[in-house]
Amino acid sequence: MAAPASPAAAPSPLIAAVKDAGIAALIALGLALPMLGLVTTQTQAGMGLVPHWDRVAIAVVAVFAGRLLLNLTLWRPGRRKSALAVPPKVEATLARTAKYLGPLAILFAIVMPLLPFTERYAIDLGILVLTYVMLGWGLNIVVGLAGLLDLGYVAFYAVGAYSYALLAQNFGLSFWICLPLAGILAAFWGVLLGFPVLRLRGDYLAIVTLAFGEIIRIVLLNWYWFTGGPNGISGIPRPTFFGIDFDRGPDGFAATFGLSYSPLHRILFLYYLILALALITNLVTIRLRRLPIGRAWEALREDEIACRSLGINTVNTKLTAFALGAMFAGFAGSFFATRQGFISPESFVFMESALILAIVVLGGMGSQFGVAVAAVVMIGGFELFREFSDYRMITFGLVMVLIMVWRPRGLVSSRSPTVFLKEKKAISGALVQEGHG
């Protein structure tokens, strides 16, 4: 990224800077010519091209000037650069405060809907964000802890959603019975996916899981009599407060507890439901990390051969990771179904898998807090910039690139050990090479 400047080849830094800026401008010209310079329009004959050379000129000049300016200031040769984007001291402080930030964030999540200035929109957004936090934590078990790259995670989310929708509609089962059933069914599919991919790793595993996600979606799309195909399933029963409906009637939630009816009750209930589900996911993950199975996942991520020679049954270890990850997606899926009241294969496209994976990777694989932060930033960001939705993907890409440049191991890259001799020591991710673990 820095300007190439070897003193022998370039006698004057100014000439080198101009040369470099010139090259950048040439690249910009090449890119801008087709992308900015030519605009397609409808003409009577069909499609026509309208040239806009002025735009090209502006882009090229801007790139040249900008690059030149950077070359002469920030990227000036000989300017001392810090080796790490974030100094270790700051990193250590961050890791330390993260310990307090976690409980604080949970506290905030609990009181947020009750604050006087909180609008309904904020609670809705909170539900959405928490759904992704939960999905991120679920996927974190598979990708972050066990190191199995899963690109089809949304399939289990879909299994959970359809399980609830179909069970509730066909058998009239309540949400509270369906929730564990959906989890079990999703876990079952997790194991089913786990078996054929036991021997695969890395890229190959990613491709098979990607295909698996698509298979589930396409089956849902085409199994018309069972799933309703592209029409999806509508009129999914709303959740009840342990049997009490949230409606205006005499047996409704408001009447039972002597409150005046408000549609907000259901929203609040949904909010706390997903908060509880997400926190359960988090607690289970944190507990499991300290148990032999959790340590076996991490060891598996690090070195499969060493694992086996230490007596770890890698088959069981992988399958439990897939099953548990899938189970939490199943829970989240049935929550999604009951919240929306309508589901269709549209909601379970690859983009969702990619989004959840992005949350896990950007958050820092294996870090619970980082994943939560990434979910808030990504989903919250998407919502905040809804008006500029045309630029959403550009911003998304830009954020990804920036994070990968500055925080290549994710937002929170320190991994806290699970056993200690005396005091806790977090280890900076910056001290470990890329691609190792």
Place this chain on the structure above:
Amino acid sequence: MSAPLLSIEGVTAYYGAIAALKGVDVTVDEGEIVTLIGANGAGKSTLMMTIFGAPQARDGRIVFDGRDITRVPTHDIARMKLAQSPEGRRVFPRMTVLENLQMGAAVTSYAHYDEDLERMFAIFPRLKERASQRGGTLSGGEQQMLAIARALMSRPRLLLLDEPSLGLAPLIVKQIFSVIRELNRTEGLTVFLVEQNAYHALKLAHRGYVMVNGRITLSGGGRELLEREEVRAAYLEGGRH
């Protein structure tokens, strides 16, 4: 004479169509240090892996403590008081030293965990200093110590060591070999050691085997092999550390 602790009888192993072991016979008695030396690609590490069932032997038999383990899956072999410090050490790089050691005790269900941990720290004080450091940030010698300690955490009767001297400074090699000798002398630990460093290995071992192209070509007492002309010519001349 009682039956050997480990006996390898006519074992062959293949990578695809290529034979890596072409009928190997080795025995290790209780309380012995036995070494297997040979050049690069002779099949030493393959034999080590084959004992652990990856790859499994195609012909022949591997008997450990009276049980035929030829077709037993790797992770079950590791539960039979047979431990391995694999080639290239293979410590878990992102996990701490302590966590690495804990992984070693997994097969014992952590029954003697605290006691064994203290023992390991007594044998390798360096590991205690580095207890909360990541495995990947240790030096090569420390990683080798960690790999051995991790294997010992399962309280094995037989320890398989694959090239513990690989890439280490001579001083560290000496240190590690003296630890092995000490463990053998004081605790009666049986050791099967694969080495390229023939001089050190033969000096340490009670008995030795020489492997060439997947076959055992020579065997005998450690000192005796050291004196043999063909061993000296092939593995020692110019290679003495």
